[in-house]
Amino acid sequence: MSILIIIASAILSVAAIVALWRVVRGPSIVDRVIGSDVLLTTLILVVGTEMVATGHTRTIPLMVVLAATALLGTVAVARFVTRPEATATHTAATGSASARPDETEKGMD
Amino acid sequence: MVDAEPWASILDIVAGVLLVGGALLSLAAAAGLVRFPDALSRLHAATKPQILGLVLVVVALALSQRSWAALLVLTPVIVLQMLTAPISAHMVGRAGYRTGDFDASTLVVDELAADVADAGRSDLPGSAEPTDRPTGRAPRSDASGEPSGEA
Numbered sequence: 001m002s003i004l005i006i007i008a009s010a011i012l013s014v015a016a017i018v019a020l021w022r023v024v025r026g027p028s029i030v031d032r033v034i035g036s037d038v039l040l041t042t043l044i045l046v047v048g049t050e051m052v053a054t055g056h057t058r059t060i061p062l063m064v065v066l067a068a069t070a071l072l073g074t075v076a077v078a079r080f081v082t083r084p085e086a087t088a089t090h091t092a093a094t095g096s097a098s099a100r101p102d103e104t105e106k107g108m109d
Numbered sequence: 110m111v112d113a114e115p116w117a118s119i120l121d122i123v124a125g126v127l128l129v130g131g132a133l134l135s136l137a138a139a140a141g142l143v144r145f146p147d148a149l150s151r152l153h154a155a156t157k158p159q160i161l162g163l164v165l166v167v168v169a170l171a172l173s174q175r176s177w178a179a180l181l182v183l184t185p186v187i188v189l190q191m192l193t194a195p196i197s198a199h200m201v202g203r204a205g206y207r208t209g210d211f212d213a214s215t216l217v218v219d220e221l222a223a224d225v226a227d228a229g230r231s232d233l234p235g236s237a238e239p240t241d242r243p244t245g246r247a248p249r250s251d252a253s254g255e256p257s258g259e260a
Contacts, residue, residue, distance in 0.1 A: 005128060012132045018136075030208060035142055042135050055173070060179070067189040067193070
């Protein structure tokens with residue numbers, strides 16, 4: 001059984017290193033986000049594997065917190081990526097469409 | 110409980126096999142991160158160990174602990190991951206589509222392009238490519254009928 005745990009740990013180490021390589025090398029920020037997501041998932045699996053290997057249950061709350069908050073950074077970066085194009089289009093459309101300022105004020109509300 | 114020892118060793122071996130399975134899923138995601146060409150393909154590979162790999166490792170942990178308290182605390186891990194992983198994958202896929210970080214020639218059908226064209230968003234990548242496939246004006250009605258891609 002311990003040899004299986006050693007094999008699983010080695011595979012998880014390779015996966016974490018490859019995900020970190022993608023985070024460093026990723027051509028776009030979406031690639032980096034996906035790589036960091038894989039790295040975080042691998043970290044959760046490493047925490048579980050370590051608990052199986054040593055036989056304690058002290059880091060189960062760490063698994064719960066990581067599984068619950070894994071989406072926060074991803075959603076924040078995804079919104080950060082898609083936000084500037086939308087606001088630029090919106091301001092361009094409102095600036096070109098209306099000539100009178102009161103119409104602009106009504107449109108802004 | 111005379112024969113508790115062979116069951117314990119069998120459960121430990123099953124737990125080790127499940128751990129190796131979860132690790133192999135994570136390695137498959139890492140291989141997809143290296144081998145696949147664009148961000149949306151990498152997203153497809155990256156979302157595999159988030160549910161199944163975690164389920165395998167959590168089941169292995171429950172089999173090695175063999176207590177109801179551990180199972181009770183391990184259940185929210187899977188439930189929370191099942192709740193949050195589709196949200197993050199959806200948001201990353203949305204960002205990947207909006208930034209144009211995919212090869213449009215590898216798509217069989219771009220089902221979002223017709224809706225982007227209907228919405229008049231010229232800043233999104235679906236409206237930039239020429240509409241050479243008949244997915245045009247009524248995408249909802251004939252979506253189930255004719256296979257418009259060149260698959």
